[in-house]
Amino acid sequence: MELIWQGIREAFGLIFGFDAEVWRISLLSLRISGTATFISLFLGVSAGTALALTRFPGRRLLVSLVNTGMGLPPVVVGLFVSISLWRNGPLGVLGLLYTPTAMIIAQSVIATPIVTGISLAAIQQLPPKLRLQILALGATRWQMVRLLLREARLPLLAAVMAGFGGVISEVGASIMVGGNIKGSTRVLTTATVMETGRGNFDIAIALSVILLLLTFAVNYLLTRIQQAERPR
Amino acid sequence: MMRKMKFVLSAGILVFNALMLPPQYVFAADDTSIILATTTSTQDTGLLDLLVPAFEKQSGLMVKTIAVGSGQAMTMGQRGEADVLLVHSPEAEVKFMAEGCGTARRLVMHNDFVIVGPAADPARIKGIKGIKGSVDALKAIAAGGGPFISRGDNSGTHTKEKGLWKTAGIVAEGQAWYQQTGLGMGATLNVASEKGFYTLADRGTYLAMKKILALEILFEGEKSLLNVYHVIEVSQAKWPKVNAAGAKAFADFMVADATQKVIGGFGVDKYGAPLFFPDAGKAE
Numbered sequence: 001m002e003l004i005w006q007g008i009r010e011a012f013g014l015i016f017g018f019d020a021e022v023w024r025i026s027l028l029s030l031r032i033s034g035t036a037t038f039i040s041l042f043l044g045v046s047a048g049t050a051l052a053l054t055r056f057p058g059r060r061l062l063v064s065l066v067n068t069g070m071g072l073p074p075v076v077v078g079l080f081v082s083i084s085l086w087r088n089g090p091l092g093v094l095g096l097l098y099t100p101t102a103m104i105i106a107q108s109v110i111a112t113p114i115v116t117g118i119s120l121a122a123i124q125q126l127p128p129k130l131r132l133q134i135l136a137l138g139a140t141r142w143q144m145v146r147l148l149l150r151e152a153r154l155p156l157l158a159a160v161m162a163g164f165g166g167v168i169s170e171v172g173a174s175i176m177v178g179g180n181i182k183g184s185t186r187v188l189t190t191a192t193v194m195e196t197g198r199g200n201f202d203i204a205i206a207l208s209v210i211l212l213l214l215t216f217a218v219n220y221l222l223t224r225i226q227q228a229e230r231p232r
Numbered sequence: 233m234m235r236k237m238k239f240v241l242s243a244g245i246l247v248f249n250a251l252m253l254p255p256q257y258v259f260a261a262d263d264t265s266i267i268l269a270t271t272t273s274t275q276d277t278g279l280l281d282l283l284v285p286a287f288e289k290q291s292g293l294m295v296k297t298i299a300v301g302s303g304q305a306m307t308m309g310q311r312g313e314a315d316v317l318l319v320h321s322p323e324a325e326v327k328f329m330a331e332g333c334g335t336a337r338r339l340v341m342h343n344d345f346v347i348v349g350p351a352a353d354p355a356r357i358k359g360i361k362g363i364k365g366s367v368d369a370l371k372a373i374a375a376g377g378g379p380f381i382s383r384g385d386n387s388g389t390h391t392k393e394k395g396l397w398k399t400a401g402i403v404a405e406g407q408a409w410y411q412q413t414g415l416g417m418g419a420t421l422n423v424a425s426e427k428g429f430y431t432l433a434d435r436g437t438y439l440a441m442k443k444i445l446a447l448e449i450l451f452e453g454e455k456s457l458l459n460v461y462h463v464i465e466v467s468q469a470k471w472p473k474v475n476a477a478g479a480k481a482f483a484d485f486m487v488a489d490a491t492q493k494v495i496g497g498f499g500v501d502k503y504g505a506p507l508f509f510p511d512a513g514k515a516e
Contacts, residue, residue: 086313087473097313098267098296179298182281197418198276199441 007205014206015213026210029187030218032100033168036107040115040163043108045156048119049145053131066120069113074106078173081106085177098179103187106173111163118162122155123148157226161219168215188214265294266478269305269314271388272416274461277440277507279498286494287485293478301387301416309333309464312471316479317464318486320434321388323395325462334464335476340486341495341508342460345392347373347451348421348438349430357430358450369451370400373430377409381429383420384412392459393432399456421445434459436507439499460511463487487512 014022051063084090085097085105096102126148134144149156171189178185180194188211195204274280275297284295298305298314302321308314310333318340319325329337347357347369355376357369373380382404383390397404404410411429413420417437424431425445438449463483468476485491492510499507 086311088312088471092473098298179296181296181298182284184294184296194275197272197416197422198278199418199422199444201444 003201004205007202008209010202011206011209015210022207022210024183025186025188025191025207026214028100028185029168029189029211030214032103032174032187033107033164034218036104036111036167037160037164039104039108040111040167041160044112044115044159044163045119045149047112048116048159049123049149051116052120052123053145053148063120066113066116070117072110072113073172074110074170074174075172075176077106077109078176081109081173082177097177098181098185100178100185102177103174103185106177107167107170110170110173111167114166115159115163118159119152119156122152122159125155126151154226157222161222164218164222165215168211168218263475263478264292265296266315266475266482267296267298267308267313268316268318268482269298269300269308270318271302271305271320271461272299272418273320273389273434273437274318275299276416276418277436277499279436279495279508282494282498283486283491286491287482290485291478291481293481295482299416301383301385301390303386303388303391306333309466312466312474315466315475316482317466318461319388319464320459320461321391322460322462324388324391325464328464333467333470335467335469336480336483337462337464338483338487339511339514340461340463341492341511342458343435343508344452345389345432345457345459346435346438346449347430348424348433348445348447349450350428350446351448352428353448353450355430358448360451365451366396366454366456367400370396370402374400374402374404374407374409378407379409379411379427379429380404381420381424381427381431382410382412383417383431384414385416387417388459389417389432389434392457396432396456421447436499439503439505439507442503461508 047066051059051066081102082097085094085102086092087095087097096105130151131144131148134147139147169189171193174185174187175190175193178187178190180186180190188207192204192207192211195201195207270280280297284297287293288295298308300308302319302324305314305317305319306321306324306328309317309328310331317334325337328334347366349355349357355373355378357372360369360372382393413423415423417433418441420431421433421438421441422445423429425447430450435452438445438447463486465476465479465483466474468474492512495508496506496510499505
């Protein structure tokens with residue numbers, strides 16, 4: 001118990017004492033996972049909407065694959081992304097392994113199916129007659145999609161939160177493709193693993209507390225947006 | 233309107249984040265950085281936290297330190313996925329060099345392995361002496377039913393441990409009293425401490441973590457327990473993408489007089505004894 005309190009005290013010391021290394025690690029976590037969430041938002045909402053609004057043979061299989069992808073194990077993603085990015089691997093010429101970009105790629109792969117799956121469900125649960133109504137009022141197809149996305153904005157923001165939550169907390173892929181390099185790819189989760197291994201439990205607890213606070217802050221912001229009063 | 237603005241704002245923040253990544257991190261050009269594959273012990277003790285920034289400052293190169301077991305570090309070298317290795321698995325290193333995977337292998341430092349375990353010492357290995365002490369100690373652990381926990385990750389420590397069991401003529405793997413973590417030295421020491429297991433550890437990592445471990449050194453000081461670290465430059469002839477100049481710069485740095493002095497003094501203030509002994513230029 002004493003250890004936990006000590007860790008929490010240390011966490012606040014590190015945050016408010018403006019420990020440069022801890023701030024850098026925290027900001028890097030936010031940048032990498034934020035960027036990956038943004039990419040997966042773009043890909044996932046597009047794919048989810050397209051899947052929700054179209055009917056074609058094999059669609060059900062594709063939807064099942066997306067839903068399976070929502071539970072894609074990060075270590076599997078990490079393994080395949082690192083094999084692809086190896087110097088002598090298929091994408092080795094890009095020289096991306098052990099860079100934040102590699103982490104963004106891996107995290108995007110993890111988050112995209114989550115966002116796709118939730119977007120798909122969000123659009124599909126809108127009343128089918130709404131589409132007909134919008135089109136009957138003379139809207140173009142794009143205008144209809146925009147209106148539908150607006151109608152589904154609550155679950156879509158939930159998709160963003162789920163995607164972000166999935167990647168900011170992820171460690172397996174990050175350590176494999178990032179390498180936990182100090183000053184470059186060390187993020188909160190990988191630093192926590194390392195400090196635990198070193199037996200620096202107080203610092204590990206401090207980093208965990210910072211991770212929780214960061215995740216809370218981002219989700220609080222998103223929730224504020226989600227729950228904002230509709231101006232009518 | 234408000235809602236739209238907030239959407240745009242949040243999207244804007246995310247894009248801003250993406251753009252904030254410094255360009256040198258996005259595309260790491262091959263001649264400005266090197267990949268150092270090393271053992272967990274050099275990272276877990278904190279030695280690299282001291283040496284790497286000094287080297288980066290001196291050379292202007294960025295070092296990507298990947299701390300894994302010696303086994304994995306050498307596999308990375310064999311595939312040309314690392315430029316320079318700092319490892320402690322001599323037999324495997326000799327094989328590595330014989331296969332032409334490395335261009336130069338130089339002695340850097342040593343410490344030694346120790347058998348640690350709970351203070352109660354159920355197998356009574358404390359006090360075992362003699363030239364074949366480690367054999368007797370392992371025999372006592374096996375006879376007493378351990379429990380013994382192994383790294384099990386093909387690291388240098390694991391390789392050494394397997395060698396010791398072999399010398400003692402004991403098949404440990406698969407026995408009920410023998411378990412494996414598959415983790416680094418620090419993590420394995422934590423497990424051993426929590427569960428009251430015996431394990432083989434390098435003295436450096438043990439000393440660095442001693443304050444939080446309920447483990448004591450129960451056997452030490454035998455010549456066969458020496459733990460020797462070499463720096464190996466990976467062959468560019470074999471893998472053209474290897475940064476040979478950067479690797480050589482790092483290897484030169486590791487054996488330079490100033491660095492060797494830092495290694496010899498590392499840990500003395502904190503743990504009362506050096507964690508590593510500098511060896512550069514000495515005969516094997």
